[in-house]
Amino acid sequence: MTFITFEGPEGAGKSTQVKALAKALKKAGRDVTTTREPGGAPGAEALRSLLLDKDNHWSPTAETLLMNAARDTHIRHTIAPALSRGEVVLCDRFCDSTEAYQIGADEALIAQLREKVVERMPDLTLLFDLPVEVGLSRANERGAADRFEARGLDFHQAVRERFLAIAAREPSRVVRIDANQPQEDVEKEVRAAVNARLPGLL
Template sequence: MTLPGRFITFEGPEGAGKSTQIALLAERLRSAGEAVTMTREPGGTPGGEALRDVLLNPAATWSPLAEALLMNAARDAHMQTLILPALQRGETVLCDRFAASTLAYQGDGVAPETLAALEAAVVVRRPDLVLLLDLPVAEGLARAKARSTADRFEGRRLDYHEGVRARFLELAAKDPNMHCIDAAQPQDDVSAAILEVMRAHYPDWAALP
């Protein structure tokens, strides 16, 4: 589906700094006169936020398939009621996690063809650009722990998170629109690396401050 706006998603393992970098990029784009919508997954709509609470609740028990179904239910509402309308208005949408996160997080227990079928049914507009903020798992989990009490995903075993990171890197190796950025760098260096990718991907943003 072709719409006038730009759809940019941020992916990565726990503690990679996605939310921080999205906020910094949004501020930069708005200062340059761009209309920006910031959102997140799961979430972005009242129903999506309710499902977020269910999925992240440490007391809940869900199979990988149930997680994938709930994630895509939230994503469908998100896409239809927030993302597509914002793109139609010509806005730049910056999303904290999207379909790649489902492939990375639920890919350990759900068949690839099942995940692909769900994505094909729900994702009617793919991101124009995916920024993968990558860092060692132990460092990311330490950051996440320092930030807040562990949610249902953050509290999982180290080997699960190592698998998530490996699947993200596999996706980046296959997708030319997915750019891997070293998130272990200082925050300003990560921002500079993101800006470099943005300028290269969108020629009209070459002079973005």
């Protein structure tokens, strides 16, 4: 069926918008699977705990390998079966996050692993973009920061720039959403993007 991913820096409100779009799709009569990365399957959730734990210190290469190990399990156990059943899959983060966050890893390695692991790219990727300071402030309000959230401002600015570079490179797949506005307005922008790129889905 249809595969939609939600991407963006910390505090962009992706999880909220996954829930809102899932509700709208179900109202339209669609069967929906919502999932997340890293995670989304038992083995992948175990790797998520390792990756987000601030007491662990992974190199960019190790992060990239672990992320793709989790993704392989996630695709095989959750995403591919749901798509084969004709469902709409909404995923909070996917391979674009690896490219954006694993700063310092070999770019050729990231590309090679994506080619090997990702059998199907998303039909639509919604990139929730907002100023880094705003996103980190929102993330801090949620409580204790995970290993990625705890990194410095320069790191998160680089992450945002890398996301925007992906959007510029793949405009047919990636739609930038202004996440620095009220939640209701973000939701309207999401629906407009879905209607424009995937007419009839809603």
